[in-house]
Amino acid sequence: MKLSDLKAGETGVVKNVLGSGAIHTRLLSMGILPGAVIRVVRTSPLGDPVIYEIRGFFISLRKKEAEYVEVDKIVPLHLVPPGSDVHVVLVDGGVGFIRNLNSMGISIGKKIKVVERCCPMRIRTDLGEFTIGMGMAYRIYVR
């Protein structure tokens, strides 16, 4: 789907950036690249442009520009309702963070179940049941 199809509050992971010339390079140099997580923050009074969060900062894109960005919709773990089974698609963090998650059986492609949402969050993985902080849940994206 297109980035412009996401609604306020939803999150996507960039699949591809289309277009050519100025718009293409501009989007890329702002860090809108395949694999990057992008969140819709809010839309303007007339619905266009829209503010997005990417790599920890905010940018405003016109609809026409957001249409160049292809995304897959993903959900940060902390928004997943208890009882659901989900697949991990992305973890956003450094090597340490990724290693830490691996030790709990959370890595890209793995299936996890949210046992209890809050607070703290309890999840079940292949390796057993774990408690994770909200700060961590924010950075684990699932589908």
Added chain:
Amino acid sequence: MLVAIAGNPNTGKSTIFNELTGAHQHIGNWPGVTVEKKEGEMSFEGERIRVVDLPGTYSLTAYSLEERIARNFIIEEKPDVIIDVIDSSNLERNLYLLTELMELSDRIVVALNMFDEAKRKYKIDVNKMSQLLGIPVIPTVATRGFGISDLQKVIVKGEFKIKKFEYPSDVEERIKKIENEIEEMGLKNARWHAIKLIENDVDVISKFRNEKKILHLAEHMRHEIEDIYGGDIETLMTSFRYSFAHGLFHEVAERINVGGVTITDMIDYVVAHKIFGIPIFLAVMYLAFNFVFLVAAPFQDIIDFAFNGKDVAGGHINGLIDISYMWMSSFLPQWASSLINYGILRGLAAVLTFTPIIMLLFLVLSILEDSGYLARVAFLMDRITRKMGLEGRGIIPLMLGFGCNVPAVMATRALKNEKERKLSMALNPLVPCGARIQVFAFITSIFFTNNQALVLWSLLILSMIVVFVMGFIYSRTIFKGEGEPFVMELPPYRVPTLKGITVHMWEKSEGFLRKAGTIIVGAATIIWFLAALPWGVKYGSPQSYIGQIAFLIAPAGKYLGLTPQAIIALIFGFFAKEVVIDVLFVLYGTKGAIAIAMTPLQAYSFLLFILFYTPCVATLATIYEEAKSLKFVTFVVLEGLLLAIVFSFAAYTIGLALGVGT
């Protein structure tokens, strides 16, 4: 020694530049364009160092004017050191530009600015970063001057053993092949050129257009890389650089707190709100204007009174100009004294009366800009301004225009696109400034006592409609843009520092006073000659050249309902719009005399003419300073005159035909 300052927009580049150079700076334009260029000098242990502030950019591609300017400067002027100013609270994206700079230079100093803000988000290991990169990394808080002296020291004495970042080996191999060919040509920056050739960079490709062999090789390499990694070359190369930035970021920075609602989020929730956003913006502007006029008015009155004196019931209280005229007349020929005082000095006085309002409008503008609110305005208004070919920020100069067109024209600098800037400057004079509104208030008070507000509003609304329509037309014809993308960062809100705003305000006001000021004084002198010659006539009387010109045009004025006196007033109004009132008084004598000299219809036609015709000389001087093109200034003059004639003529003819107001 030459130092260039590079960095993303809004990272504190200007603040660092100001801290480094102090008062020794010069603001101009980059050759041939309206992008601002700041140059200054700093001295360190007796050595004088030239410092150039490059335009703020996110990368160094060939697709935007700013980026081209920045990279061409680095390639052509070969600065001895490049300072990369980084917003350390937004490290990852800022490091991306560093990866591009590293391809152009070995001597880079990283200024980790906004270190105060970063400390709340991350723990940054500065030494590790410096070691990993092999270049000096200095934490700074530019607003407090923290780290500036360290920065100065490493510029001169720093050690540079830069560790270039590398693309994956199958890309590096291919870069190397092209690099070798380029080195044989004896061209500098071979690696950078090789990379850009692979990336299909339009500028570099055209630079090599006669080197068919290299171009072929590059194309071949490009396709191979695209085949290996899958995807288009720009996405791939950018991804490689970004993964370096991403990796480095995670190596040196450790997040302290994650998630949670920031102050910026909370403010945006209200200020950028879907429903409340625009009303809040209008309220903010309303308050800002009230503030500006409230504070500026007394200053303007005092300056005006001091120089020009005042007409009162019993005659005229002499101002400094009158007094100085009488004094000089005691030892100079009368004409010389008149030229000096009523020509040059009056011009200076006009510049000075403008000054308070200009400074205050700049104060407002600086606060809007430095706090981060301007970006929100752009976000809120973009959909509306886009119809007239302007991005959202274009609303600000148009609104400032209601205060004074001079700072408004200077505020068009906020627009990054050259075409949009010109368009915005062409539209601005059509917004009636405070001085014109003053004239409207005066004239309507004479002719339209019963429905003064209605007439005033009709003028204001007409001007808004005309601005909108002209913008719509221009943006689709003469100022047709290439559709440059509008990708705008929304910086976090910051409390503007007193020093920051005063510096901004001063820089701009000083620029106006010095450059436009000379043009205004020059124009005042010319007007003096026109009003005082031929010898012996009463100043500004129908026998003077101005009077003669007016009577020459008078027959044409008849079609618009303009009396010769009104035309003289309009000619003087070119000098400063509020002068129209004075001249009418001088020519007619009393308010009562003015009231019977024109019909209400003629008065309305006169108002319409004032609404649109040629902006005052200060505005024109500013437009010239910003656009550096006489052709463009002529265009603005003609545009105004034409609109004025069309509207006056239409109103007068229709009015006559319908028999209203006669």
